[in-house]
Amino acid sequence: MIQLENSVTHALLESAEKSVLFTARRPDIVMERGEGMYLWDTDGKSYLDFVGGWAVANLGHSPAVLQEALSRQASTLVHASPGYFNKPMIEFAGQLTGVSGMDKVFFASSGAEANESAIKLARKHGAVNLSGAYEIIALRNGFHGRTLATMSATGKPHWKELFAPKVDGFTHVPINDLDACFAAVTNNTCAIMLELIQGEGGVHAVDEAYLYGLRKMCDMYGMLLIFDEVQTGMGRTGKLFAYEHYGIKPDVLTLGKGIGGGFPLAAMLTLGKYDLFEPGDQGGTYSGQPLAMAAGSAVLQELLQRDLAGNAERQGSYLVKKLKELSGQYPITNVRGKGLLLAFDVPEGASTELSAICLREGLLINSPGPSTIRLVPPLIVTQQHIDDMLLILRRAFVQLQSF
Numbered sequence: 001m002i003q004l005e006n007s008v009t010h011a012l013l014e015s016a017e018k019s020v021l022f023t024a025r026r027p028d029i030v031m032e033r034g035e036g037m038y039l040w041d042t043d044g045k046s047y048l049d050f051v052g053g054w055a056v057a058n059l060g061h062s063p064a065v066l067q068e069a070l071s072r073q074a075s076t077l078v079h080a081s082p083g084y085f086n087k088p089m090i091e092f093a094g095q096l097t098g099v100s101g102m103d104k105v106f107f108a109s110s111g112a113e114a115n116e117s118a119i120k121l122a123r124k125h126g127a128v129n130l131s132g133a134y135e136i137i138a139l140r141n142g143f144h145g146r147t148l149a150t151m152s153a154t155g156k157p158h159w160k161e162l163f164a165p166k167v168d169g170f171t172h173v174p175i176n177d178l179d180a181c182f183a184a185v186t187n188n189t190c191a192i193m194l195e196l197i198q199g200e201g202g203v204h205a206v207d208e209a210y211l212y213g214l215r216k217m218c219d220m221y222g223m224l225l226i227f228d229e230v231q232t233g234m235g236r237t238g239k240l241f242a243y244e245h246y247g248i249k250p251d252v253l254t255l256g257k258g259i260g261g262g263f264p265l266a267a268m269l270t271l272g273k274y275d276l277f278e279p280g281d282q283g284g285t286y287s288g289q290p291l292a293m294a295a296g297s298a299v300l301q302e303l304l305q306r307d308l309a310g311n312a313e314r315q316g317s318y319l320v321k322k323l324k325e326l327s328g329q330y331p332i333t334n335v336r337g338k339g340l341l342l343a344f345d346v347p348e349g350a351s352t353e354l355s356a357i358c359l360r361e362g363l364l365i366n367s368p369g370p371s372t373i374r375l376v377p378p379l380i381v382t383q384q385h386i387d388d389m390l391l392i393l394r395r396a397f398v399q400l401q402s403f
């Protein structure tokens with residue numbers, strides 16, 4: 001019986017093992033369909049999704065507005081060429097600069113590319129305005145992507161020697177230590193780059209006083225302050241951009257993940273005075289690609305119209321309150337985060353097992369480290385979804401404790 005039910009999945013998994021290059025350990029399921037807060041696998045089993053496509057599916061899975069925008073644009077123009085402007089590109093650029101408080105935007109397809117672009121702009125600024133300065137200060141435990149330069153910017157200790165020789169010119173300092181950052185500044189520094197809440201690093205926020213200090217330091221030395229809001233941007237933390245919580249504006253802002261609602265899209269935004277690239281410096285075949293632009297535009301409109309940042313704030317507070325209540329009963333500690341970028345700690349080594357049990361029980365959660373669980377559900381989540389999620393989580397903790 002079971003063999004028969006799982007035969008399609010079984011064949012797919014065998015085929016995957018044969019032909020998909022191994023890069024990550026994945027569970028023995030195959031996702032087939034998505035709608036709202038749920039994903040379904042090829043066995044027809046449903047999963048309540050608190051991974052949200054890795055903080056991407058802000059409007060939930062396969063939202064109607066995205067379907068409509070994509071099919072409308074696909075029947076008009078799929079791709080023009082990066083050598084020409086196109087209409088959705090200009091429209092979305094206007095919308096995004098309008099809501100972000102920035103002046104100019106460069107579009108890309110992934111967060112790493114947007115950050116790569118920010119790194120290049122910082123070096124261009126160094127070359128043009130700071131007598132050739134090219135060093136960038138970034139934070140330990142930060143995450144900026146998987147290209148060689150963004151891996152160099154990333155502050156994971158075990159990435160230091162990986163794929164050597166990597167891109168030179170990055171210094172890492174501990175988070176929320178202003179003196180350490182000040183001490184790292186040299187004549188050669190052109191920018192400071194950081195996430196306001198470290199996502200992959202386990203959901204750790206920068207302090208307000210620290211960020212204020214970084215802003216002052218950048219102003220003093222003419223360095224660029226770069227906020228990587230690939231994960232925190234587009235409503236995730238309860239405001240459209242996490243920098244609004246601090247009231248401190250960057251010189252360069254990068255966005256990705258939720259910006260396309262699942263369609264590959266990212267952006268690097270900056271101020272008019274840093275519109276410094278010359279022809280040939282930066283580009284990309286899919287920069288400003290019409291389908292991506294239509295997707296971004298539709299997602300942003302829906303986000304604003306339904307005030308999903310506000311919902312992230314409300315539901316996030318509710319979820320934090322409930323998790324703190326549970327911490328009396330279960331080994332949950334250090335509940336943290338803003339809006340719907342949340343995490344908590346479990347006993348060392350238990351996070352992988354806990355997420356595996358949840359998967360079996362029909363709940364998707366993510367463990368970015370051996371003792372950390374991260375929750376980044378779609379921003380459309382309701383109190384009912386959260387209650388359903390907590391019920392499964394409690395069941396999972398009971399099974400975990402029985403080991």
Ligand SMILES: *Cc1c(COP(=O)(O)O)cnc(C)c1O
Pocket residue numbers: 109110111112113115143144145146195199200228229230231232256257
């Ligand atoms: C995910 C992420 C990236 C990389 O984005 P990709 O689209 O995977 O290239 C960069 N910075 C932060 C903060 C991220 O969370």
